[in-house]
Amino acid sequence: MCGIVGYTGNRDATPILLSGLARLEYRGYDSSGIALIDKGQLMVRKRQGKVDELRSSLEKSGANGFIGLGHTRWATHGAPSELNAHPHVDNAGRIALIHNGIVENHYEIREFLLGQGYHFNTDTDTEVLAQLVGHYFHDHLAEALQKAVSLVEGAYSIAVVAPEDPSTIVATRDRAPLVIGVGQGEYFVASDVAAFIEYTNKVIHLDDREIAVLTPEGVQTFTPDQRLLHKKIQTIDWDLEKIEKGGFDHFMLKEIYEQPQALENAMLGRINSECDKINEIDGVLPYLKNASRVYITACGTSWHAALIGEYILEQIARVPVEVEYASEFRYRDPIIDKKTVVVAISQSGETADTLAAIRLAKERGATVVGIVNVVGSSIARASDQVIHINAGPEIGVASTKAFTSQVMVLALLARALGLHNRALDARQAGNLAQAIEAIPEMVRAVLATAGQIKEIARDFLYLGRGLNFPVALEGALKLKELSYIHAEGYPAAEMKHGPIALIDKDMPVVCIAPRDNTYDKILSNIQEVKSRGGQIIALTSEGDNEINRLADHIIHVPETVPALYPILAAIPLQLLAYHIAVAKGLDVDQPRNLAKCVTVE
Numbered sequence: 001m002c003g004i005v006g007y008t009g010n011r012d013a014t015p016i017l018l019s020g021l022a023r024l025e026y027r028g029y030d031s032s033g034i035a036l037i038d039k040g041q042l043m044v045r046k047r048q049g050k051v052d053e054l055r056s057s058l059e060k061s062g063a064n065g066f067i068g069l070g071h072t073r074w075a076t077h078g079a080p081s082e083l084n085a086h087p088h089v090d091n092a093g094r095i096a097l098i099h100n101g102i103v104e105n106h107y108e109i110r111e112f113l114l115g116q117g118y119h120f121n122t123d124t125d126t127e128v129l130a131q132l133v134g135h136y137f138h139d140h141l142a143e144a145l146q147k148a149v150s151l152v153e154g155a156y157s158i159a160v161v162a163p164e165d166p167s168t169i170v171a172t173r174d175r176a177p178l179v180i181g182v183g184q185g186e187y188f189v190a191s192d193v194a195a196f197i198e199y200t201n202k203v204i205h206l207d208d209r210e211i212a213v214l215t216p217e218g219v220q221t222f223t224p225d226q227r228l229l230h231k232k233i234q235t236i237d238w239d240l241e242k243i244e245k246g247g248f249d250h251f252m253l254k255e256i257y258e259q260p261q262a263l264e265n266a267m268l269g270r271i272n273s274e275c276d277k278i279n280e281i282d283g284v285l286p287y288l289k290n291a292s293r294v295y296i297t298a299c300g301t302s303w304h305a306a307l308i309g310e311y312i313l314e315q316i317a318r319v320p321v322e323v324e325y326a327s328e329f330r331y332r333d334p335i336i337d338k339k340t341v342v343v344a345i346s347q348s349g350e351t352a353d354t355l356a357a358i359r360l361a362k363e364r365g366a367t368v369v370g371i372v373n374v375v376g377s378s379i380a381r382a383s384d385q386v387i388h389i390n391a392g393p394e395i396g397v398a399s400t401k402a403f404t405s406q407v408m409v410l411a412l413l414a415r416a417l418g419l420h421n422r423a424l425d426a427r428q429a430g431n432l433a434q435a436i437e438a439i440p441e442m443v444r445a446v447l448a449t450a451g452q453i454k455e456i457a458r459d460f461l462y463l464g465r466g467l468n469f470p471v472a473l474e475g476a477l478k479l480k481e482l483s484y485i486h487a488e489g490y491p492a493a494e495m496k497h498g499p500i501a502l503i504d505k506d507m508p509v510v511c512i513a514p515r516d517n518t519y520d521k522i523l524s525n526i527q528e529v530k531s532r533g534g535q536i537i538a539l540t541s542e543g544d545n546e547i548n549r550l551a552d553h554i555i556h557v558p559e560t561v562p563a564l565y566p567i568l569a570a571i572p573l574q575l576l577a578y579h580i581a582v583a584k585g586l587d588v589d590q591p592r593n594l595a596k597c598v599t600v601e
């Protein structure tokens with residue numbers, strides 16, 4: 001939930017840390033701070049608010065040093081404030097520490113340290129970590145960190161510096177993201193590559209509980225019991241241009257308009273009709289074909305994709321599927337055996353609840369299939385099989401291209417599985433392949449006609465049936481998280497069981513109404529809304545005249561097979577939420593209270 005970055009090398013660390021923090025703000029932005037070691041002295045500067053507050057403070061009274069740590073926070077323990085911001089320092093001022101995650105047993109450790117005579121200035125769990133490392137720091141920083149985290153329960157990524165060891169950063173992680181950047185005579189540690197991609201695209205992925213020691217001379221990695229590791233240096237093909245806004249006003253709008261390309265990337269090597277040549281999917285098919293049960297688990301927008309996946313896999317591949325929120329799955333004692341398959345969907349690959357669900361599934365012998373966007377992410381590495389959606393970096397907190405790419409991958413998986421278990425014959429699979437290949441162009445068409453939606457209204461109702469009920473949920477979530485307007489997604493048939501009481505002239509109702517087998521039913525729902533004075537925004541197929549009489553606003557969506565319609569229907573709903581939020585002058589890419597990656601439980 002927070003962004004951490006560290007640098008050690010031969011250049012002024014301050015601008016490098018500040019630019020890294022700016023690129024990590026999507027992970028949390030209620031306060032930020034940096035720690036530098038300058039001529040053997042530790043300097044810490046923290047500010048509440050966004051990284052720009054910290055930047056202007058540092059510009060006024062400069063700070064130098066070739067090594068430092070930076071942190072941008074999303075508060076979990078302790079209110080957003082300058083005092084609670086990271087880095088935190090031990091009582092003796094011998095170490096500075098930054099942390100992402102939660103120390104679940106911070107109270108017990110605090111009691112232990114109070115008994116040892118330490119005092120605390122904040123009520124954060126991170127300060128407990130800093131005091132604990134200080135407690136064990138005699139003359140070996142890595143050893144002190146390793147001893148400290150051996151007592152910690154919870155997910156964390158941590159980096160520490162100490163003036164007594166003035167060019168060394170020590171870092172470790174357990175179930176929270178941390179990646180090492182390998183430069184020329186300079187090294188980086190960060191929550192993700194966005195923080196240092198402009199300096200290097202060479203990375204080392206640290207695995208859980210491993211320790212990294214970075215100096216300008218190089219980086220060493222160790223197992224928890226201090227055995228030296230020789231980890232591979234990987235090259236990331238994301239460059240800064242992909243991360244920048246590309247000329248759009250917001251990352252979110254850029255990512256909405258990147259969807260045709262993202263969907264083409266998701267299809268690469270996956271339309272094949274030979275089941276053993278379907279990129280990353282062929283390895284999954286035998287598990288799914290012989291599965292005793294198939295669960296799909298995820299959070300938020302990824303859970304909406306999972307709901308669509310349930311319809312698609314059952315309708316196309318005739319495989320029974322059960323969808324559960326990851327935050328529920330992990331506590332409901334699910335029935336899992338060695339033939340169970342658990343599919344985990346996650347854009348970031350770091351969502352704590354989804355990770356925890358995966359761990360439970362693996363403990364009980366299930367095969368875990370990760371459908372993720374971020375290569376090398378924790379969920380990718382915790383899964384037995386991984387299918388990457390290849391959507392490229394998604395910086396806007398509100399997920400857009402990842403959602404449609406997730407649905408695309410699920411459709412490709414359903415087609416491959418239908419071929420593999422003979423639920424689809426060659427002709428059906430060929431027709432579906434053609435429909436899939438037509439989608440990116442259809443998305444371009446929807447983007448071209450979606451226009452600008454300017455009206456602002458209080459409360460929205462989103463209605464859909466079948467595969468488009470999860471799209472109604474997704475449309476409602478987009479509006480809520482971007483414009484802070486209350487919105488609800490409902491199965492259209494449920495409206496008469498209560499929500500219809502909300503309908504009046506000030507209640508816009510978005511109806512997803514493709515000309516499929518539920519069309520006549522949703523027309524009746526639209527009539528019900530109209531007769532109570534509600535405003536109708538209808539998404540419907542081109543050339544549909546019947547609905548023109550009823551709807552106040554029509555957004556045409558090209559016709560395609562039912563399984564793929566959610567991809568097309570999601571686009572206008574993304575734009576609706578985006579334009580309303582922009583019209584309200586809100587922070588589209590970093591909505592209040594949210595973070596891009598929820599790595600706390």
Ligand code: AGP
Nearest residue numbers: 300301302346347348351398399
């Ligand atoms: C979606 O717009 C939100 N940002 C949020 O619901 C998100 O989908 C959820 O936190 C899951 O994230 P993940 O896909 O990275 O696991």
